[in-house]
Amino acid sequence: MNQLDQVGGLLCHSGTPSFTFTDSGIELTDTAIGVIRRKKWSVSAMKAQHGCRARFGVEKLVPWRVVPHSPAHIGTVFHSVMENLAGLPGPARTPDKAAALITDMIRREIRAGVLTDDDMVAYTDRVRPLVTRMFEIENVAAIDTFACEKWVNLTISGVPFTGAVDRLDTTSTGGLKVVDYKTGKVPNLRFGDDHGDQLRVYAWAVPRVLKREVDEAFLYYPAAPTRADTVRQVDLSEDAVARVIDDIPATYAQHMKDMTDAFLPFETGPLCAWCPLSALCPAAHAAGIQPSERYDGALDPAQTGLLTPTPAIVTPEPAPNPDDELPRQALDRLRPTPAHTEREGKDTIMPIFDEAKPWEETRGVNANAYSTATAFGLIALAAEKLHEQGQGAVMEDVEALAGTFDWMIHAVASKVSQTDDPEAGIHTRLSGALRTSLLIHPIPTTFEVADWKAWQKTTAKTMLTVCGIAYDMCDAKTPKTNAIISYLS
Ligand code: SF4
Structure with missing residues (x-):
């Protein structure tokens, strides 16, 4: 196996090469195809088909990770602040509240282990100017928010499509305004209008999904150097x-053909210098292209130990035998199916989690998906509650209780939301409502069916009540009162 084959091997879950280089592109293994093939199409996938398709594939194979201090992560924190701000009643959307939300969102990242306390000042200094600019761009308190981070899933010309709209506002005529925040540079429209096309697809999709007309669409660039560049109507x-819209079926068909052919061609261009393969790609090499000095994402054979093996690669630590470490039930889950074993030629544990962006679909379970975060949270909650009751943490009990929590969240979600999609925001909110309810109504200490049914009924009611209170707090039309003082006076 040559060095370039081994790079492909590094990118493959099973350790076998996921692709091999040819002069004109990369040849994919079945494993790689399973990771790259899109079950749902998106604007970014569609746009990628007009560039280098080999790069599109490799970017799906490289595990996605949060890079602290990167523009993408700063953008994520900014988006969270704006989403929370827009979800508040209009008068509450003040610069002071925005500043508090910035601190809250950075603290959330610190709790998640992405940032440390030392990052607080640097992150505040980078996010605050973006948020401040938004207050200059629009009258934040006057926005009539219809929805934030709204997923649109539908079929377009036979192609399953998905996308998330940053914000939808109700306009004065009762229609909707599509809003998208872009925290990077303002693009030069001479090279195409990917941002505008994204909003054009959403403007087409939203009426079909939400049954509301779209009147207008705006792009906001809070990092733009001049005030004039911060807003663009699409x-x-x-x-x-x-x-x-016509481009969607054509690009999806191309993608499917690529997957059938198990081949993705190179296409060199100015963006090669910012490609993960830029240091290895035969086409880029032939064109005399090197990775940009400002790009640190290039796969580097020296760094990966392929040209100058590091001690860690030459003498790896002996891997623990998973059979000694994991209970039988867990092992049975992690072992490959017969189909997997046949394809991979191994009887090993298959990694079951993929590292993709939170909103991306993956072959296995996406470790970064919102639904995965909720699942891990419910398991921890179940173990916590069983411990509190002195029932220990027998895994079967934890699994049963976590599953019950999950079932209840789905049941309540189907009553209060238009969607029961586990990726929807309502699931995250309801796991919080469940936690609140458990403080008031602990799980039963008996194994009587009647006790558990009664507890489920009470808990569901409490979760619905929490939803009602939250709705009233967020609904601009509900008058605000100084409730405690009014009650006591
Ligand atoms: S370096 Fe250029 S041609 Fe090679 S895979 Fe990357 S984008 Fe494609």
Whole structure:
């Protein structure tokens, strides 16, 4: 196996090469195809088909990770602040509240282990100017928020499509305004209008999913150097929208053909210098292209130990025998199915989690998906509650209780939300409501069916009550009162 084959091997879950280089592209293994193939199409996937398709594939194979201090992560924190701000009643959306939300969001990242306390000042200094600029761009308190981070899932010309709209506002005519925040540079429209096309697709999809007309669409660039560049209204003319909608089936068909051919071609261009393969790609090499000095994501054979093996690779630590470490039930889950074993030619434990962006679909379970975060949280909650009752943490009991919590969240979600999708925001909110309810109504200490049914009924009621209170707090039309003082006076 040559060095380049081994790079492919590094990117493959099973340790076998996931692709091999040819002069014109990369040849994919079945494993790689399973990771790269998109079950749902998106604007970013569609746009990627017009560039280097080999790069598109490799970016799916490289595990996604949060890079603290990167523009992408700063953008994530900014988006969280704006989402929370827009979810508040209008008068509460003040610069002071925004500053408090910035601190809250950074603290959340610190609790998650992504940042440390030392990052607080640097992150505040980078996020605050973006949020301040938003107060200059629009009257934040006057926004009539319809929804934030709204997922649109539908079929477009036979292609399953998914996307998340940053914000939808109700306009004065009762229609909707599509808003998207872009925290990077303002793009040069001479090289295409990917941002505008993204909003054109959403403007087409939203009426079909939400049954509400879209009147207008705006892009906000709070990092733009000049005030004039911070806002752009997107052309939603029939022709402009049709051009991008028509591109969806053609690009998806191309992707499916690529997967059938098990081959993704190179296409060199100015963006090669910012490609993970830039230090290894034969086409880039032939064109004399090197990774940009400002890009630190290039896969580097020296760093990976392929040209100059590091001691860690030459003499690896003996891996623990998983059979000694894991209970039988867990092992049975992690072992490959017969189909996997046949394809991979090994009888090993298959890694079951993928590292993709939270909103991306993966072959296995996406470790970064919101639903995965909720699942891990419910398991911890179940173990915590069993411990509190002195029942120990027998894994079967933890699993049963976590499953019950999950079932209850689905049941309540189906009553209060338009969607029961585990990726939807309501699931995260309801896991919080469940935690609140458990403080008031602990789980039963008996094994009587009647006790558990009664507890479930009470808990569901409490969760619905929490939803009602939260709704009233967020609904701008509900008058605000100084409730405690009013009650006591
Ligand atoms: S270096 Fe250029 S041609 Fe090679 S895979 Fe990356 S984008 Fe494609």
